[in-house]
Amino acid sequence: MSRQLPLQANAGGRVVDRALADVLRRLDPATDAQVLQGAELASLAIGLGHAALDLQCPQLLVDTFDELPQPRPWREALQASRWVATPAPHEVAPTDVPLVLEGDLLYLRRYREYERRLVAGLLRLASHVPAADGIAALAPLFARLFPQALDDDAQARAAALALQRSLLLVTGGPGTGKTTTIARLLLLLAAQARAAGADAPRIALGAPTGRAADRMAASLHRSLAPLREQLDIDATLFEALPQEARTLHRLLGTLPGGTRFRHDASQPLPFDVVVVDEASMVDLPMMCKLVEAVREGARLILLGDADQLPSVEAGDVLAAIVTASGEGALLPEDAVPALQPLLGRCASVPATAAPMHGHRIHLQRGYRQAQGLELAPLAEAARGGDGDGALSLLQAQQLSGVHFHADHYDLLSAATRETLLAPWRELAAVADPGAALAIADRARVLTALREGPQGAAQLNARIEEALAGAQREAYFHGRLLMVTENSYRHGLFNGDIGVCLRDAAGTMVAWFAGGSEGVRAFHPAALPQHGGAFAMTVHKAQGSEYDTVWLQLPRQDARTLSRELVYTALTRARRAVHVCASEAVLRAALTRHAQRVSGLAWRLKG
Numbered sequence: 331m332s333r334q335l336p337l338q339a340n341a342g343g344r345v346v347d348r349a350l351a352d353v354l355r356r357l358d359p360a361t362d363a364q365v366l367q368g369a370e371l372a373s374l375a376i377g378l379g380h381a382a383l384d385l386q387c388p389q390l391l392v393d394t395f396d397e398l399p400q401p402r403p404w405r406e407a408l409q410a411s412r413w414v415a416t417p418a419p420h421e422v423a424p425t426d427v428p429l430v431l432e433g434d435l436l437y438l439r440r441y442r443e444y445e446r447r448l449v450a451g452l453l454r455l456a457s458h459v460p461a462a463d464g465i466a467a468l469a470p471l472f473a474r475l476f477p478q479a480l481d482d483d484a485q486a487r488a489a490a491l492a493l494q495r496s497l498l499l500v501t502g503g504p505g506t507g508k509t510t511t512i513a514r515l516l517l518l519l520a521a522q523a524r525a526a527g528a529d530a531p532r533i534a535l536g537a538p539t540g541r542a543a544d545r546m547a548a549s550l551h552r553s554l555a556p557l558r559e560q561l562d563i564d565a566t567l568f569e570a571l572p573q574e575a576r577t578l579h580r581l582l583g584t585l586p587g588g589t590r591f592r593h594d595a596s597q598p599l600p601f602d603v604v605v606v607d608e609a610s611m612v613d614l615p616m617m618c619k620l621v622e623a624v625r626e627g628a629r630l631i632l633l634g635d636a637d638q639l640p641s642v643e644a645g646d647v648l649a650a651i652v653t654a655s656g657e658g659a660l661l662p663e664d665a666v667p668a669l670q671p672l673l674g675r676c677a678s679v680p681a682t683a684a685p686m687h688g689h690r691i692h693l694q695r696g697y698r699q700a701q702g703l704e705l706a707p708l709a710e711a712a713r714g715g716d717g718d719g720a721l722s723l724l725q726a727q728q729l730s731g732v733h734f735h736a737d738h739y740d741l742l743s744a745a746t747r748e749t750l751l752a753p754w755r756e757l758a759a760v761a762d763p764g765a766a767l768a769i770a771d772r773a774r775v776l777t778a779l780r781e782g783p784q785g786a787a788q789l790n791a792r793i794e795e796a797l798a799g800a801q802r803e804a805y806f807h808g809r810l811l812m813v814t815e816n817s818y819r820h821g822l823f824n825g826d827i828g829v830c831l832r833d834a835a836g837t838m839v840a841w842f843a844g845g846s847e848g849v850r851a852f853h854p855a856a857l858p859q860h861g862g863a864f865a866m867t868v869h870k871a872q873g874s875e876y877d878t879v880w881l882q883l884p885r886q887d888a889r890t891l892s893r894e895l896v897y898t899a900l901t902r903a904r905r906a907v908h909v910c911a912s913e914a915v916l917r918a919a920l921t922r923h924a925q926r927v928s929g930l931a932w933r934l935k936g
C-alpha cells in the first residue's frame with residue numbers, strides 16, 4: 331500500500347478536502363501518496379479562493395510545506411495516475427476523472443471546466459464585432475453626452491468603443507465615472523436602435539450582491555437625472571433604460587436545489603445588452619455561467635476596479651481578463667475608423683494577435699466630490715504597494731479625514747471608544763426604519779480576519795455589548811444585522827444589512843431596504859442565516875460605502891493581508907477613514923498581492 335502523507339489540520343488541511351483523497355485511496359489502495367496529496371490540496375485550493383493547486387507554490391495553501399513533494403516528481407506521479415486527466419487546453423476533460431493537470435496546475439475537474447468554458451465564452455463574445463452602421467449619425471447626441479470627446483476623454487473613448495465591441499471592460503477606481511459613462515452609453519444604444527428602425531435594446535443591469543445592485547441602480551438614476559433635465563434629449567430614449575439592477579443569481583434565474591440557472595447557453599438571457607457592475611467580486615463559476623448565458627450578438631459590459639480584492643470564492647477572474655485585454659489607455663487601431671465621427675482623430679494601439687486585446691478602457695481621473703476626505707494619495711500608495719509612501723502619509727496626519735492609530739488593537743479602549751460608537755448610539759432613539767438604515771451606513775468597522783481579537787466576530791460581540799450591555803437581548807433596538815446566505819424566499823441576499831427596531835407595540839422587527847415602500851419588515855426569528863454587522867470583514871464590505879470606515883488590522887501579519895485588502899477597505903469610505911494597525915503589519919500587507927492561482931490569464935492569451 332502506498333505511503334500516505336495527510337496534511338495536518340493545523341497546517342491548513344480541512345476534513346472536506348481529505349474526503350476526496352480518502353475516496354480515491356479506497357477505490358484504488360495503490361494510489362500514489364503524491365496523487366492523494368495533490369487531490370487534497372486541489373480541493374483546499376478552491377476553499378482558499380484559488381482555481382487550482384500550483385505544484386510550484388503549494389506554500390500559498392499551507393504553512394508547513396517542507397514535507398510536500400518536489401514539483402517534478404509530483405507532476406510525474408500525477409501524469410501517471412488514473413485519477414488525473416491531461417487534456418489539451420481546449421479539450422473537454424473526461425467526466426469520470428476527478429483531477430486535471432495542465433502544466434503545473436492541478437485542478438478539480440469541475441473548476442478546470444469552468445475556466446475552459448469561460449474562456450470559450452469570452453472569446454465567442456470578443457470575436458463578434460457589432461455593425462458600424464449608424465455610428466456617424468450618433469455624432470450630435472454623442473457630442474452632447476460627451477462634450478470633452480475631442481479632448482482625449484477616457485469616458486468618451488469607453489462609450490465609443492462599446493459601440494464597436496460585444497465584450498467590453500470598463501475599469502477604474504471609485505468615482506472615475508464608470509456608471510456615468512454607462513448611463514450615457516445606454517442612451518446612445520437606444521438612439522442607434524431608433525435610428526435603424528429597430529426595437530429599443532433590451533438592457534439588463536446586474537451585480538454580484540444585492541447591495542451592489544442597489545448602488546448600481548441608484549447611481550445610474552443619479553447619472554440620468556441631469557441628462558433628462560438639461561440636455562434636451564428625446565425623453566422616449568430614456569424609456570429603454572432599466573429602472574432596477576438585479577443580483578446575478580436573480581438575473582440568471584436560480585433553479586431550486588442545484589448549481590444550474592434557468593438561463594444558460596441553450597436558453598440565453600433575453601437581453602441585447604448586459605451590464606455587470608463590481609465585476610471584481612464575480613467568482614469563476616458565476617462568471618462562466620453569466621458569459622455562457624449572453625446570447626449570440628448581444629453585448630456584455632463589465633465594470634469594475636481590478637485593484638480591489640478578488641471574490642472570496644474561486645477566481646480572480648477580472649484581474650485575468652484585465653491582464654489579457656491590454657492597458658486600456660488607448661483605442662485599438664481597428665476600432666478607430668468607425669469611431670472617428672465621434673472622437674475625431676485619436677491615438678490608438680496597434681492590433682495584436684491576442685484575442686482579448688482592445689476590449690478594455692481604463693478610467694483614471696476621479697470625479698467624486700471629496701466630502702472632506704482626502705483619500706486619493708493614500709489609496710494610490712496602497713494600490714501600488716508603496717508601504718513607505720502610505721506610512722509617511724498616515725504618520726504625517728495631514729490628509730483631511732484620514733486618521734492613523736498606530737499600534738491600536740482595541741477599538742473599544744478609551745482612545746477611540748466613544749468616537750466609534752457615537753453614530754450607532756443614535757440608533758437607540760430612532761423609530762423610523764428608513765432613518766435607521768441611513769444611520770447604519772454612517773460607520774463600519776472593517777477587519778482583515780473573521781476570527782481572533784481583531785476579527786469581525788469578536789469585535790461585533792464587543793460593540794454590541796458596549797451598546798446594549800452584557801445582558802442584552804439577542805435582538806436589541808438598534809442592532810445591525812447582516813444576512814450571510816442568499817434566500818430567494820425572503821428576497822434577502824448574502825451581505826444585505828438590516829436594523830432591529832422595537833415598534834410602538836413592543837414587537838421587535840428587523841428592517842431591510844427594498845420593496846415598494848423602500849423598507850421591508852421581517853420577524854428576526856424568521857430571517858435567513860445572519861450575524862451582527864457593526865464589524866465585518868473587508869470582503870463582506872465590497873460593493874458598499876460608509877461615511878466612516880474603521881480599518882482594524884490584526885496584531886500579527888497573516889496570509890490574507892494584502893494591498894488589495896487595504897485598498898478595498900480604504901475606498902469604502904465617503905467622509906473619514908481610521909486606520910488602526912502597526913507599521914510592520916501595514917507594511918507587510920502592502921507588499922503582498924491577494925494572489926490567486928488561476929490558468930485564466932494564459933488561456934485567454936489564445
Ligand SMILES: Nc1ncnc2c1ncn2[C@@H]1O[C@H](COP(=O)(O)OP(=O)(O)OP(=O)(O)O)[C@@H](O)[C@H]1O
Nearest residue numbers: 502503504505506507508509510511549697698699
Ligand atoms: N465627466 C464627468 N464630469 C463631471 N463629473 C463626473 C464625470 N464623471 C463622473 N462624474 C461624477 O463623479 C461621481 C462618480 O461617478 P460614478 O458614480 O459614475 O463613478 P463610478 O466609477 O461608477 O464609481 P463607483 O465605482 O464608486 O461606483 C458622480 O457624482 C458623477 O456625477
